[in-house]
Amino acid sequence: LEESTQTNDMEEIRPVLRKCYDFIAEVIFEGQFTGQEYLDGMDAREILKMTGQLLASVSVGYDAAYAETKKK
Structure with missing residues (x-):
């Protein structure tokens, strides 16, 4: 998503x-x-803001779980 939005090409962004x-x-x-x-x-x-927040909520949980696992 991050890579495709850098192009500002909606044909590339839409499928992502x-x-x-x-x-x-x-x-x-x-x-x-x-x-x-x-x-x-x-x-x-609100769609892009909410989508970003929802995706971030998943990755934040993943990052926290990964950090805990890595410590062990």
Whole structure:
């Protein structure tokens, strides 16, 4: 996602965002809705901010778990 957004090319960014939406729907919300439903249900002004926050919440948990495992 970070690499594709640096280009500002929506043809490159759009498929990556779709994968992010699908990941959020399938993994974080355990399939309660689809990636498309996530996108459709969000306010367009908030979608990128909320998506970033949700993805960050997963990586922060991963980083903390990895740091604990590494210490042991």
